[in-house]
Amino acid sequence: MNFEKLxxxxxxxxxxxxxxxxxxxxxxxxxxxxxxxxxxxxxxNIAEGMTRTSSKEKIRFLEIARSSMAEARTQIYIGAEIGYLPIDVTKAWLQETREISAMLSGLIASLNR
Structure with missing residues (x-):
């Protein structure tokens, strides 16, 4: 699967x-x-994982990507709390990180089938 199409x-x-x-x-x-x-x-990590040959390896990298997304979401919360990030940006990014995480979970689930 070509990761650039995902x-x-x-x-x-x-x-x-x-x-x-x-x-x-x-x-x-x-x-x-x-x-x-x-x-x-x-x-x-999405790109690296999707170029692997086995589903197990693909999933491993997608799980790393999902974990990194959770890490970024945490940092966005902190950045907003300490005044580094504007509230409108924070809200948009938090929503986007949730949606990307859900998409990663769906891709992982499809590879597990």
């Missing part, structure tokens, strides 16, 4: 790009680095 990969890639753009001016480099890394990990 909606979940496209959405995760767009979110990662948004995270980079919105946090580009953030002076807390540690926080910015952690959030951009977790966001970047999601589409990267």
């Amino acid at each position: 909606d979940v990969w496209k959405r995760a890639t767009r979110l990662s790009c948004e995270i980079y753009r919105v946090t580009a001016e953030l002076r807390d480099f540690g926080f910015r680095d952690q959030l951009t890394r977790s966001g970047l990990s999601v589409p990267s």
Whole structure:
């Protein structure tokens, strides 16, 4: 399966790009680095996993992507709480992370069948 055709990969890639753009001016480099890394990990692990030959390996990388999405969601909550992220961005990103996680869970379930 070509990962570039997967909606979940496209959405995760767009979110990662948004995270980079919105946090580009953030002076807390540690926080910015952690959030951009977790966001970047999601589409990267989807791509890596979907190029593996066995379903077991695909699932392993998709589970890593889903875990990274949970990590990013946690950091988004924290970023909002400490005033680093605007409320409208926070709400949109939290919704997007939930939807991407659900899409990953669906893909994992389909590979388990």
